[in-house]
Amino acid sequence: MLLQLLSVLWEALSLQVILVFLATFLLVADYKKQIRPRNYPPGPMLLPLLGNMLHVDFKKPHISLQKLTEKYGNVYSLQVGSMRFVVVNGLHLVKEALVHQGENFVDRPSSPGIQGIYGSSGLVFSNGLIWKQQRRFALSTLRNFGMGKRSLEERIQEESRYLNEAIEAEKGQPFDPQSQINNAVSNIICSITFGDRFDYHDSRFHKLLHLLDEACHIQGSFWSVLYDVFPTVMKHLPGPHQTLFKKWGQVKSFVREIIEKHKEDWNPSEPRDFIDAYLNEMAKEDAPSSFHEESLLQSTLDLFSSGTESTSTTLRWALLYMAIYPEIQAKVQAEIDSVIGQSRQPAVDDRDSMPYTNAVVHEIQRISNIVPANSPRMTTKDTTLAGFHIPKGTIMFANLTSVLFDKDEWETPNEFNPGHFLENDQFMKREAFLPFSAGKRACLGEQLARTELFLFFTALIQKFTFQAPKNETLSREFRVGLVLSPLPYRICAFSR
Ligand code: HEM
Numbered sequence: 001m002l003l004q005l006l007s008v009l010w011e012a013l014s015l016q017v018i019l020v021f022l023a024t025f026l027l028v029a030d031y032k033k034q035i036r037p038r039n040y041p042p043g044p045m046l047l048p049l050l051g052n053m054l055h056v057d058f059k060k061p062h063i064s065l066q067k068l069t070e071k072y073g074n075v076y077s078l079q080v081g082s083m084r085f086v087v088v089n090g091l092h093l094v095k096e097a098l099v100h101q102g103e104n105f106v107d108r109p110s111s112p113g114i115q116g117i118y119g120s121s122g123l124v125f126s127n128g129l130i131w132k133q134q135r136r137f138a139l140s141t142l143r144n145f146g147m148g149k150r151s152l153e154e155r156i157q158e159e160s161r162y163l164n165e166a167i168e169a170e171k172g173q174p175f176d177p178q179s180q181i182n183n184a185v186s187n188i189i190c191s192i193t194f195g196d197r198f199d200y201h202d203s204r205f206h207k208l209l210h211l212l213d214e215a216c217h218i219q220g221s222f223w224s225v226l227y228d229v230f231p232t233v234m235k236h237l238p239g240p241h242q243t244l245f246k247k248w249g250q251v252k253s254f255v256r257e258i259i260e261k262h263k264e265d266w267n268p269s270e271p272r273d274f275i276d277a278y279l280n281e282m283a284k285e286d287a288p289s290s291f292h293e294e295s296l297l298q299s300t301l302d303l304f305s306s307g308t309e310s311t312s313t314t315l316r317w318a319l320l321y322m323a324i325y326p327e328i329q330a331k332v333q334a335e336i337d338s339v340i341g342q343s344r345q346p347a348v349d350d351r352d353s354m355p356y357t358n359a360v361v362h363e364i365q366r367i368s369n370i371v372p373a374n375s376p377r378m379t380t381k382d383t384t385l386a387g388f389h390i391p392k393g394t395i396m397f398a399n400l401t402s403v404l405f406d407k408d409e410w411e412t413p414n415e416f417n418p419g420h421f422l423e424n425d426q427f428m429k430r431e432a433f434l435p436f437s438a439g440k441r442a443c444l445g446e447q448l449a450r451t452e453l454f455l456f457f458t459a460l461i462q463k464f465t466f467q468a469p470k471n472e473t474l475s476r477e478f479r480v481g482l483v484l485s486p487l488p489y490r491i492c493a494f495s496r
């Protein structure tokens with residue numbers, strides 16, 4: 001997607017790829033669109049046709065972007081081909097854009113690739129009334145499941161037992177925890193949307209997760225960019241983008257089948273899950289117009305794709321940090337032992353009496369910074385930010401990295417330091433803690449994610465001590481795909 005451009009910029013690209021990229025833009029760039037509007041945020045001089053293509057060193061994109069911020073300040077503009085975007089830095093301006101001017105920056109940009117996969121229904125890529133209706137419904141449904149017969153908390157506790165069993169089975173030998181964690185986290189979404197979890201060995205489950213993973217991988221790749229720039233030609237050419245549409249097609253038929261099953265044994269007076277609740281909504285006489293089967297499918301998929309990788313990646317960072325900082329892990333264990341003990345499972349209510357563990361979970365989210373430039377937004381009308389004119393339809397990246405590592409907000413921004421969230425041993429909220437973004441279009445799953453992170457993490461640290469394998473050092477290096485994630489690592493989990 002064009003939207004993944006920033007992560008593509010971030011990834012080091014090979015020379016060959018850059019050449020194709022340049023050639024493509026040379027062909028399609030529209031020179032007229034490159035004239036800057038008046039009072040537009042500053043940025044590097046635009047080259048004919050190329051825009052700012054050459055201002056970004058593809059081998060070290062973060063360094064060239066850092067230089068741009070230093071040179072042009074907290075709001076600057078870049079242009080690639082005919083695509084124009086602004087980057088906003090620092091807590092103050094990010095909040096100004098996302099919260100105080102929330103309405104002006106609430107849309108998401110689209111692109112041919114996004115249209116092909118998502119259409120304009122659903123939660124993540126819809127805009128306007130459709131987005132409002134779908135978001136309101138999803139939020140209230142998730143909230144109701146928190147209070148329903150089997151609460152969200154119970155579902156997560158149950159899954160947590162399965163996760164611990166799967167990790168126990170590794171018997172303290174080095175292993176990569178990715179698949180166990182991913183299974184556990186995506187089962188929570190399965191349970192909410194489909195009504196049931198899958199066994200970790202279920203082959204249908206594996207197939208679904210594998211398809212999603214592949215689809216996300218290709219979507220974050222250069223081929224998607226190419227498709228977005230050149231849809232009419234690319235439509236007829238072979239390449240991974242064709243596979244992408246095929247994979248998404250398969251994911252969709254998987255979910256469609258589950259929806260058909262739900263229709264067969266649906267009981268309107270007892271909705272079991274998100275799909276049942278949605279069918280109820282569709283059946284209402286005064287149902288809002290955006291509720292139909294296509295959007296049921298899309299909203300379900302959106303919950304899946306936004307809810308799984310983000311949370312499971314954060315948990316992978318969590319185990320990594322615990323193994324790198326054994327003294328912090330030991331303090332979490334001491335707090336668990338005194339508040340919960342070894343005989344019962346952690347519960348949400350424990351969080352208030354566990355300031356240290358709570359601070360550690362927050363610090364893990366801050367430092368792992370998994371959505372570094374937020375999801376892209378687009379202005380709904382002409383607006384003014386920091387005195388600059390930003391026309392309607394401009395793509396805006398709120399640089400969450402610049403907030404989570406803001407030198408004016410954090411005592412030791414680059415250090416893993418749970419003290420950032422503690423004052424006199426009590427938990428302390430911080431304004432610059434924005435891993436879920438802020439404002440009207442902030443993460444829809446924040447409550448769910450926070451509950452999952454606390455319960456899974458605490459249950460794991462209650463039962464295990466995580467350590468680097470003998471003679472191996474663990475690295476904090478990351479890679480940037482759809483989210484910023486640790487490089488695959490191996491770890492040992494010793495039962496306590
Ligand atoms: C640690 C876990 C998570 C992090 C760090 C995270 C972060 C984010 C961020 C930064 C955004 C973009 C918000 C914006 O544009 O301002 C977002 C959007 C979204 N997230 Fe999450 N998220 C997490 C977990 C989840 C979960 C578990 C769900 C499942 C319900 C979820 C569902 C969504 C949805 C549906 C959107 C799109 C909202 C919209 O466009 O209205 N997220 N998330």
Ligand SMILES: *[C@@H]1O[C@H](CO)[C@@H](O)[C@H](O)[C@H]1NC(C)=O
Pocket residue numbers: 062063065066067069087089373399401402405
């Ligand atoms: C975001 O902020 C960080 C930290 O200030 C900076 O290193 C990075 O270059 C910024 N990214 C962009 C796209 O401006």
Ligand SMILES: *[C@@H]1O[C@H](CO)[C@@H](O)[C@H](O)[C@H]1NC(C)=O
Pocket residue numbers: 470471
């Ligand atoms: C670790 O390294 C030491 C010294 O290099 C070696 O004797 C030992 O066998 C290694 N242990 C493992 C588990 O590889």
